Amino acid sequence: MDLAEELAAQQRSISVAEFFEKNKHLLGFDSPTRGIITTIKEAIDNSLDACEEAEVLPDIYVGIKRVDKDVYRIIVEDNGPGIIPKQVPYVFGKLLYGSRFHQIKQSRGQQGIGISAAVMYAQLTTGVPTVVISRTGHKSKAHRFEILIKTEQNEPQVLKDEEIDWDRMHGTRVEIEFKSTLAAKKKLIDYLRYTAVVNPHARIQADIDGEKYTYERAVEQAIVPPKAIAPHPHGIEFGQLKRMTDTSKDKVKDFLINGFSRVGEKSADEILGIAKIKPDRKASGLTSDELKVLLDAMQTVQIPPPPASVCLSPIGEESIVQGIDKEYELDFVRSKTRKSQVFSGHPFIVEAAIGYGGKLDGDGPGQLLRFANRVPLLYQQGACVITEAVSGINWKLYNLSQQGLPMGPVLILVHVASTNVPFTSESKDAIAAIPEIQKEITLALQELGRELKNFISRRDKNRQVEERARAVCAILPDIAAKVSEIVEKPVPDVTPLEAQIMRKVVVKKRVNNETGKTEIVINNFTRNAVTLTLYCMSPDNAADSLVKPDFTDTIGDEFNIVWKINVEPESSWKTEFSGTAHSTVSVRGVEEKLLVVVDLAGI
């Protein structure tokens, strides 16, 4: 046997499951730590996609349970439309099997790889089959499967398939068990939180080895699901065109009109005119050379961009603000949804938001939240076009210091939605540096940056005004007392004076000299009723408060006492409780420029 024969004997076909088993890091299974996050991400992607298609408000349960020293069981359950029994083994037990690969529309999952990879990872590290329960509606019973993957064939192996009773009307539950650790728990919680921010229509409950987390809906409306569109003439290559004509029964003009987005009578005639191809030729009869000319002509003719409003589903400015507001309590949030654009024939939309102040950490770099098709990107921040765009902006123009990222209590969110997000790797961690995308991100953030700058300058100015007002209010009672002493009259009520100084909501905290108690008074000098939340951080628990607090937290060894209060115009509210020590008050729910907080213990 000569050498070529010998070498030939070793040649063989490799199944895609074998390939990804060996290269599991390409799918985000490069470490036990990451395995949990990747699996939950893939399962939630599928759940959210399915709920979207069914126009159901997603209700997702995530469970993580340690079942052995280094083995965890991951559970994800949704209220989606369910999967019909004969498909379940393929969806979970075969890589590269799915419904969204060939569709041109925005979706989280596309390749039909993710969840099967998790099943394979379980089989590889523990050998435990994955359990799937799915039910498609009240008329059918739920099915419970135990599934493995025949790696050499990339085909599912069903160990068990039984009908069971399940209290859910419809939905899917998957249980996967593999070697892992919870070392990256913080990252996992970040992932859930970020997912909640960009999917404000979803409710996510999690039980992470006993600890419960709930992310409530911020929006009570299901997303209108994006619809698949035909390819755009500017976004296809020769090979695709050839496959399309090969299987077409149309005449070439109808082929162009029916097969492509945005091609009508006029564009089709124009294309065929330039290509010098008769409109009534059969599309399947065109030679390779004719197809090349046709493809060139398709690129030459002006054709409107693909119908992004149909195939894309941006989150929307209002929902982004609500999502951020619910999860972070900030002094400033603005968001911007840009108009759709196109790269290489693929439509995309950039959305961005900037948040500032509140409880964000004022030291160090700001937070950057990256998203693609409503999915948080947690790894490879440095390799992502979003990071590149953010670092490329001169944030000093917007009153923020900068070291690559802007510094200080700032949060930046960027969402790229596309029918074809150009990820840098199959683990979908970072978006490639496509110039068109980078430009859109930059423009969105620059616009928001200008608004942030206005806010910061206004706040600084308000602070001055407020400080001046606060000084006047602080001194007024003393002046009144002094004057009353001199003129030997009773001390007058200075409140109307305060109101004259400023038509504002004045919150005053002081220690009452007579009772020795802490007193908080709110005067609404504006012309409208206000609804506000009053927070008092105190070493005392305010148990004897005149107005019972709505709730009381402990933070460290201090109490955070919270009242939710409605004050009519020209009215006031008051409470008093035992405690003289260093308490501080703060207020949310009143526009900053209308609010004066006079914390007399603090002065």
Add this chain to the structure above:
Amino acid sequence: MDLAEELAAQQRSISVAEFFEKNKHLLGFDSPTRGIITTIKEAIDNSLDACEEAEVLPDIYVGIKRVDKDVYRIIVEDNGPGIIPKQVPYVFGKLLYGSRFHQIKQSRGQQGIGISAAVMYAQLTTGVPTVVISRTGHKSKAHRFEILIKTEQNEPQVLKDEEIDWDRMHGTRVEIEFKSTLAAKKKLIDYLRYTAVVNPHARIQADIDGEKYTYERAVEQAIVPPKAIAPHPHGIEFGQLKRMTDTSKDKVKDFLINGFSRVGEKSADEILGIAKIKPDRKASGLTSDELKVLLDAMQTVQIPPPPASVCLSPIGEESIVQGIDKEYELDFVRSKTRKSQVFSGHPFIVEAAIGYGGKLDGDGPGQLLRFANRVPLLYQQGACVITEAVSGINWKLYNLSQQGLPMGPVLILVHVASTNVPFTSESKDAIAAIPEIQKEITLALQELGRELKNFISRRDKNRQVEERARAVCAILPDIAAKVSEIVEKPVPDVTPLEAQIMRKVVVKKRVNNETGKTEIVINNFTRNAVTLTLYCMSPDNAADSLVKPDFTDTIGDEFNIVWKINVEPESSWKTEFSGTAHSTVSVRGVEEKLLVVVDLAGI
């Protein structure tokens, strides 16, 4: 039809060819510019691997020809063992088909994806079938194929298969035609050069759209091909172990000894003792739970590391130095091949080299050459563990300034050889940050850094000595003339005096006062013959030189005149040519400490 049924109707299997056609950037086909480099890289990888297996000294031809405004034909031809006709369509027309995927040994290609992806890229962008010619020996005729890929099935489509006459006795030639540009020509030439450096046994000739490049062999010995080894007990997971036992006919003790590297009688007994499994049980009869216990026991027992010397093929310190020396002309090159190490059960070896001075650019950062399994890594330098290791070293300790990378005329080469190089992505651009690998790189470079530091200090000292000697030699003739004038004797020959001052090779350039010509004299005062290359950069072309130059280049508007000279001990060599202007001489081939260059026009 309910929604689940509706969704099910859209589900389908995706072929791996479809997957990679849509995600071609994952394989390095993300831009026309990169397409050429990726294709040539994949083809050369295959050629070098095949030649290695056949123990043939590789002789590779690379051709790039523009055939239309944006269409290039890429040709790669080798003298390897050839591919038997019935395999050719699969090797080039089916993704995930190959011989090396399941073998545990160092090789360039592994997945059987690369070259088929190039065929697919051609079909996608131009529709032109790929031409493959292959011949396996003088007894068989060559076959010429025209191949496409049936994307939906990931199966080859053979348009033509004919026997032809081919003057090569054995080898393979591939011609691929796709849309591209030569915008990254510099990068392509870098790639060829780097490939030559780490494959000094290969000869590569390239014709890049008319420009010829040749990279000659530096080593005349074929590489001993690495051999596949059995998996190491510390490098497998449950799923793999289960597959191995499922197909084994051995008793469990023999299964361990035959199935794994480095497991002998003693280790096998020890493993089975800990696992409490009887040695004569059938391996295929073990339950999942028993396998888990067995796997744990395998991890517990001390087992020697995998036999790296068999399955890995490091380049070797000498070959690396020769490779670098041939392509760069440096003042200092040292290399280090570290002992083999293991990460997650995979053996690996780190080799490194540092070059300094010569024609390297003294401004800006040093050059970093990254290699994995003898393949240059050209992209994503920032994401690579090699870069991380280099930047993590304090180069100031070795007399180099540093801004991340060391600065100045320094070249750093790092080669990671492994049975399983942990690339960060399928395009194989960067190595993941495995701590074991990073540590080895750091240790190798630190050792070389110390040698470099010695060299730099010695050179600085030599420079002082040389400068002093040069000053003496320069003044000697004047002293002699003055003395002879005083004593009224003829001017003595001062050459023996120079020789006494230093047993060196003295190269002296001056303008002869009588003839007005440039004169270069070489005196070999050492006791050995020297062979050296003399370079003279001059605005004059030395056409009337007494000794005809071996060749003359032009660099900018200057001439670089080159003589290759042999000078016996105690002998001298001399030339003279017209030209008085600012010429400079330099010499290579003589140890620096033995060389004195006296450039009198330069003083």
